[in-house]
Amino acid sequence: MIDSLSNASYLNHLNQHELMTAQEELELGRQVQQGCFQARSEFIERNLKLVISIAGRYRGRGLDVADLVEEGNLGLMRAVDKYDPEMGYRFSTYAAWWIRQAVERALMNQAKTVRTPIHKQREIRQERKARELENETLPGYAKRNFNHWFNPAQQIISLDQPIDNLDGATGVDLLESDEPSPEALVVSQQDRENVAAWLNLLPDLPRMVLMRRYGLDGRDCGTLSAIGERSGTIRERVRQIQVETLRLLCRMVESGRIPADVAILD
Known part of the structure; x- marks a missing residue:
């Protein structure tokens, strides 16, 4: 089922x-939060089956x-690396999102010359499933969006090819820069000021x-234990303070004491 990964040695492993x-x-x-490399390796090894289960759903794309x-x-x-065992949910539930995100981004970045946004890929899959099941709950979708994003007649062209009527400009010249726009920088600065x-x-x-x-002081995000040592309290109390403070911020947003259009820390 897993193509080249179906060899006995890998599956036995x-x-x-x-x-x-x-x-x-x-x-x-x-132990992982405390920096134990061996614990991290074991955590990864014992969840590799989850990766294969999820990755197999993206075959043929x-x-x-x-x-x-x-x-x-x-x-x-x-x-x-990001899992917090104190939050109370199982790791597989948390990890599935990160695994799907990594796989979908790889498909978007590597499988096509012109990238289709991930949310559009999801819409395409939704429509494909609807067609297979003769589901008529999305009657207007195909005419408006699906044919536009998933047209077999679309051609793959070189981005270095000159574009007619643009004085020799190529597709590369028209690609958006990865640099943040001035507007994005202003919004980012405003968010930082709001959080402060x-x-x-x-x-x-x-x-x-x-x-x-959350690393808001310019340092790496601290563990509960490290913060507890610095503040002279136990890790469980630090966790309680974190949860209680986030709830307090939510109530402050609801009461109008702080702006509601800036995301609460997650």
Whole structure:
């Protein structure tokens, strides 16, 4: 089923690792947060089956399954690094999003010359499934959008080819720059100012916890244990302060004390 990955050695390697229990996720997750490389490796190894399960759903969309699994593994590693076992949800639920994102971005970036946005790819898949099931719940979609984004008659052309009536300009010349626009920079600066204003409304300890936990002081995001050591309290109390402070900020937004159009920290 997994093409070149269907060899016995690889599958046997995966079968050596059983799925993790909730308690194992909690214990290993805490070790990962403390910087234990061995725990991180074990966490990754024991969740590789999840990557294969998810990557297999994207077969036939422009990349070999082996490449899809490789990209999914990058998403898995990202999920392991960001997973907070104290939040109470299972790792597989959390990691699935990161794995899908990594695979879908790889498909978008590598499978086509002109990239189709991920949300458009999802819409295309939705319409394809609807057609297969003769689902008529989306009657106008195909005429308005599907044929525009998924037209077999579309040609693949070189971006270096000169464009008629544009004085020799090529497709490359018309591509948008990766540099942020002045408008985006202004919005980003405004968001930072809003967050700083929020933090100034908080008592010293909750403000310090959020700044260190989310890296708002220019440093890397801190672990619960590291923040607890600095503040002279236990990690569980730091977690409680984090949750309580985020809830407080939500209430402040609802009451109008702070702007509602700036996202709460997630």
